[in-house]
Amino acid sequence: MTTRPLVLDLFAGPGGWSEGLRTLGLRDVGIETDPAACATRAAAGHTTIRADVAAYPSTALLRKVSGLIASPPCQTFSAAGLRAGNADRDLCHQGLDDLARRRDTRATLRAACTDPRSMLVVEPLRYALDLRPDWIALEEVPAVAPLFAHTAGILREHGYSVWTGVLNAANYGVPQTRRRAFLLASRTLPVAPPEPTHTKDPGPDTLFGPALKPWVSMADALGWGASDRPTPTVTAGGGKNGGPEPFPTQARKALVDAQRRGAWVLRHSNRANATVRRADEPAATLLFGRASNDVSWYPDGSHKPEPEPVRITVAEAATLQTFRPGYPFQGTKTKQFEQIGNAVPPLLATAALRPLAPAALEVAA
Numbered sequence: 577m578t579t580r581p582l583v584l585d586l587f588a589g590p591g592g593w594s595e596g597l598r599t600l601g602l603r604d605v606g607i608e609t610d611p612a613a614c615a616t617r618a619a620a621g622h623t624t625i626r627a628d629v630a631a632y633p634s635t636a637l638l639r640k641v642s643g644l645i646a647s648p649p650c651q652t653f654s655a656a657g658l659r660a661g662n663a664d665r666d667l668c669h670q671g672l673d674d675l676a677r678r679r680d681t682r683a684t685l686r687a688a689c690t691d692p693r694s695m696l697v698v699e700p701l702r703y704a705l706d707l708r709p710d711w712i713a714l715e716e717v718p719a720v721a722p723l724f725a726h727t728a729g730i731l732r733e734h735g736y737s738v739w740t741g742v743l744n745a746a747n748y749g750v751p752q753t754r755r756r757a758f759l760l761a762s763r764t765l766p767v768a769p770p771e772p773t774h775t776k777d778p779g780p781d782t783l784f785g786p787a788l789k790p791w792v793s794m795a796d797a798l799g800w801g802a803s804d805r806p807t808p809t810v811t812a813g814g815g816k817n818g819g820p821e822p823f824p825t826q827a828r829k830a831l832v833d834a835q836r837r838g839a840w841v842l843r844h845s846n847r848a849n850a851t852v853r854r855a856d857e858p859a860a861t862l863l864f865g866r867a868s869n870d871v872s873w874y875p876d877g878s879h880k881p882e883p884e885p886v887r888i889t890v891a892e893a894a895t896l897q898t899f900r901p902g903y904p905f906q907g908t909k910t911k912q913f914e915q916i917g918n919a920v921p922p923l924l925a926t927a928a929l930r931p932l933a934p935a936a937l938e939v940a941a
Contacts, residue, residue, distance in 0.1 A: 582605060582637070582640045582641050582642060582643075583597060583602055583603065583604040583605070583641075583642065583643035583644075583645065584604065584605055584606075584607070584637065584641045584643070584644050584645065584703070584707070584709070585604040585605065585606040585607070585645040585646070586606075586607050586629045586644070586645065586646035586647075586648070586699060586700060586703060587607070587608065587629055587646060587647050587648055587649060587696070587699075588604070588606025588607060588608040588613070588617065588622070588624060589606075589608060589610075589613050589647065589915060589918055589919050589920075590613050590616040590617060590620070590903075590905060590915040590916070590919050591606070591616065591617050591620050591622045591903075591919070591922075592647075592897070592899075592919035592920035592921060592922050592925055593606075593645045593647065593713075593920050593922075593925045594606065594617070594620070594622040595620075595899065595900065595903075595922035595925065596920070596922045596923070596924070596925025596926040596928070596929055597645075597925070597926075597929065599922070599926045600926060600929060600930070600933050602643075603622075603623070604622070604623070604643075604645065605623045605624070605625060606622060606623065606624045606625070607624075607625045607627050607629050607632055608624055608625075608626065608627075609626060609627060609628050609629075610915075611626075611907075612906055612907030612908075612911040612912075612914075612915065613907075613915055614626050615906035615907065616903075616904060616905050616906045616907070616912075616915060619904035619906055620903060620904055629696065629699050630682065630695075630696060630699055634702060634703050634706040634707055635706065637707055638706070638707065640707075641703075641707045641709045642709055642710045642711070643709055643710060643711050643712070643713075643932070644700065644703055644704055644707065644709040644711070644712045644713075645712075645713050645714075646699065646700040646703070646712075646713075646714050646715075647714070647715045647716065647920055648696040648697045648699060648700065648714075648716060648720075649693055649696055649918075650716055650717040650720070650918070651691075651693060651865065653694070653697075653716065653717050653719040653720050662719070663690045664689040664690050664691060664694035664695070665694075665722070665723070667685045667688055667689055667694070667695070668685075668694055668695060668697050668698055668723055669723065669726055670685060671685050671695055671698040672698050672701055672723065672726050672727060672730060673726075675698060675701050675702055675705060675730075676701075676705070676730045676733075678705075680702075682695055682698065682702075697716065697720060697723055698723075700712070700714050700727070701727050701730060701731075704731065704761075705730075705734070708734075708763075709763075710762065710763050710764055711760075711761060711762045711763070711764070711932040712731070712736070712759065712760070712761040712762075713758070713759070713760055713761075713928055713929055713932060714727070714758065714759040714760075715756050715757070715758050715920050715928070716756065716757050717756065717757065718742050718755055718756065718757050719757075720757050721740065721741075721742060721757040724740045724757050724758075724759040725740050727759060728740045728759055728761070731761050735763055736761040736762065736763055737761065737762050737763075737765065737766045737767045738759065738760070738761040738767060739758075739759070739760045739761075739767045739768055739769055739931075740757070740758065740759045740760075741757070741758060741769055742755055742756065742757050742758070743755070743756060743758055743769070743770070743924065743927075743928065745921050745923075745924045746774060746776070746791045746792070746858045747772035747773070747774050747775060747791075748770065748772065748773055748774065748923060748924050748927040749773055749774050749789070749792055749898075749923050749927075750792070750858070750896075750897075750898050750921045750923050750924050751791075751792040751793060751794050751796065751797035751858045751859060751895075751896050751898075752858050752859045752860070752861065752862060752896055752897070752921065753791075753858050753859070753860060753861065754861045754862070754921065754924070755861070756920075756924075758928055760928060760931060760932060762931075762932055765932075767931055767932070768931055769931070770927040770928055770930055770931055772788060773788060773789060773927070774788055774789045774790065774791050774792065775788040775789075775790070775791070776790070776791050777790075778790050791857075791858050792858060793855065793856045793857055793858060794842060794853070794855050794856075794857065794858065794859050794896060795855040795856055797895055797896055797898075798892060798895055798896075800855065840854075840855055840873055840874065840875050841853060841854050841855070841873070841874050842855070842859055842860075842871065842872070842873055842874075842888065843871070843872055843873075843874050843885070844859070844860045844861075844862075844863070844871055845863070845870060845871070846870045846872075852874075859896050862893055862896060862897060862916065862917050863917050864893070864910075864913035864914050864916065864917040865914055865917060865918070870887065871887065871888045871893070872885035872886060872887045872888060873885060873886045873887075873888065890905060890909065890912045890913065890916070893913060893916045893917075894916055897916050897917075897919060897921045897922075898921045898922050898923040898924070899916070899919075899922060900922075
């Protein structure tokens with residue numbers, strides 16, 4: 577019997593990648609520093625090292641890691657953030673080149689960055705070059721794609737087959753049109769992007785096989801059904817510290833009535849140009865990291881505050897992110913929403929890992 581391999585998950589968050597791995601029969605050890613995310617992982621049964629990924633000595637894991645996963649914090653590159661990463665991109669490229677030459681200049685480059693967090697995007701390469709895992713899976717916002725392409729070139733020089741590109745989560749059964757850059761790499765088999773299972777316009781079956789499934793709508797994912805009278809399930813989201821919050825009676829009635837008519841939408845922030853999606857569509861990318869990202873239901877397709885909007889619940893957000901029912905998110909309501917918005921949707925994680933799974937599962941046997 578061989579020793580079960582260690583899959584290392586950097587910036588592990590609440591467990592999006594971990595849940596995807598479980599579907600494939602694998603487990604990970606996550607490195608995470610946020611206390612709320614660590615508490616969530618513990619409650620969900622995921623092993624965690626509470627530490628700073630950038631400060632953790634990779635040498636402690638030599639010859640122990642078969643798979644490496646990483647989703648570096650995206651705030652500095654995200655469209656929902658301040659995009660300081662755009663100003664720091666050249667420094668990040670330099671950091672990757674220096675690591676490829678086995679020179680650790682991270683501290684100096686970090687001090688020169690507009691936002692020191694930008695340099696976290698080079699950490700996966702440091703671990704990859706030090707630990708030489710059999711396979712690697714990285715995920716970030718699309719703005720990081722050029723840095724992933726740079727990382728891919730370095731990994732190819734070290735014998736990896738690598739694919740990089742942008743995946744739309746809706747094409748893999750996630751009820752959300754979340755687009756993310758991925759890097760998939762393996763030392764043991766050729767790597768290709770995961771085959772989509774869903775599409776916006778499936779079309780008919782052909783001689784070459786059945787049509788793909790249609791995108792999953794919010795209504796379907798939340799169990800409201802495809803009829804004109806979905807079951808009303810929206811409840812109060814709770815106060816920001818986790819307790820009950822007042823739920824305006826008029827707003828509840830308006831939302832329930834609108835559900836029954838199938839005439840309600842999800843507005844993805846309180847900004848003037850916010851994305852609005854009908855319940856019979858997938859959600860837009862769920863973001864909760866800033867006050868402006870107040871994701872709420874609006875009855876009757878109204879974009880106005882009359883009747884009162886109803887904020888999405890943690891349970892609804894988790895479902896749209898494809899976490900299993902009752903996933904034990906910990907911390908304040910604000911922290912729970914942040915964890916959900918920052919996580920890789922487990923269903924997308926499973927799809928991304930599947931091209932790597934044959935090698936991973938062979939080692940795990």
